[in-house]
Amino acid sequence: MNAKSADKIATVVIYMISGIVALILIAMLAFILIRGVPNLSWHFLTSPARAFEAGGGIGIQLFNSFYLLILAMLISFPIALGAAIYLNEYSKKGRFTTIVRTAIEILSSLPSVVVGLFGFLIFVVQFHFGFSILSGAIALTFFNLPLLTRSIETSLAQIPNLQREAGSALGLSRWETVIHIILPAAVPSIVTGVVLSAGRVFGEAAALIYTAGQSAPALNFTDWNPFNISSPLNPMRPAETLAVHIWKINSEGIMPDANAVSAGASAVLIIVVLLFNLSARKIGAQLYKKLTSA
């Protein structure tokens, strides 16, 4: 067989393999959306779940998912940003840097159910946080931290060294250069990374089952005082999220329309995650355009 026909065969095979990957995704999306979308309605998206009768919604779970996501991001972003700045701008080769890098790598490879169980033992039991938004947000932080750190570090590393040299040649300290020159230039790519990781966190279930809990007590959406137990903002209340809800209905749901609720909830979950993923690059590109040509 000559080089030319070998190349042709390789091209066809590689095309087919990539096609199969795309096909799997499309098939899954189509299956979930076709089954789920017909069940969606304003009522479904806004009303509370029902345990024993048909007609329940996912309103509270949807709210919980977003609230947990925001809290987890609020906790994990500053830590990840600090760690990434250290790793990319300050660290020198040495034992400490190696330890930090290894820790991040191991943390990122921990199964999320293990992170969840750890959160359960430490925060839920030991610290008496109970099944709560707070416990869940901390568990999600552990889950999210290594990936977010790495993504921010990559964003910083993409800023050419020329910019750092420019800063120091103008008599700016390393800190001034990082804060005022490197970070602003990296914002578009950091934002893309944050939104992508938000999509991952939004769909996470295993880390939350034992931390944020599997129940969604009724919320009073007119009470925004975070110290009241029925307030949506109360961080100490148990909060079943959308992903946990799907898992729960499928394992022990006894409502007559369990299949429909599960299909609808799955469709919502997938749509939100897709929105995160698709918007991530768009937002990043828009920000970049704004920063570079304004």
Add this chain to the structure above:
Amino acid sequence: MVNNIDLKPASEFITENKPERYIYDVGAGDHEIAISTKNLQVSYGQNLALSEGDLSFERYKITSLVGASGSGKSTFLRSLNRMNDSVATVKGNIMYRGVDINTKAIDVYEMRRHIGMVFQRPNPFAKSIYNNITFALTQRGQYTKQELDEIVETSLKQAALWDQVKDELDKSALALSGGQAQRLVIARALALKPDILLLDEPSSALDPISSAQVEDTLLKLKNQYTIIIVTHNMQQAARISDYTAFFHMGKVIEYDLTRKIFTRPKVELTNDYISGNFG
């Protein structure tokens, strides 16, 4: 006529008389010295990149540093405002205004405001043209809007960029062409009112027209600044500089007035290099 072919080149007759090194002592006359180095040694890890660098630079003159890649000229230049600190070990003295600036006691950030630097590739910040120039100023001092406006205008005029950008000062600097960006970077360095301007191959990444604009800019700046420039371009060195230092394998081989170096170099090696026999 046939006999001419047998004639040996003139240089062969006087090789014995030629020194191996020649360093013109700028300080000997009544020239004012802007900056000078003594026993400068720079090493990257175990590798000695620069072993002998004793040079004095005259104030308000342009000095070119020439030599092949890896000859130590950029290393030398970057040591002058201690840009090499984080990657190399720099030993020896760098005397500036009677002070050795190569010591721990020196505030390098403050020192670099006196000894500015422009790099090979234009590196404007992802900010507006205006903010590129004012940013380093406002980080340290208090300026009124009017003062800043004036500084922006003056330094852009000095860098011969004002006419092209005066109506779009709030446009992103990343939208400028390579030559414009490099002149913006020069303007940014000038805004700090430095004493000495170090340029590391400032036009080698530019097209000939932009490169010529940068050269013109440098010639105009000579009256107010001491300029030290690393260049690979022999014509550029001959065109714009008053002094030229030739570096080879980490040593300064010859340092003299540019016109002397390019007409009658005292060292054989310099002659070989400027006539293109190696490099």
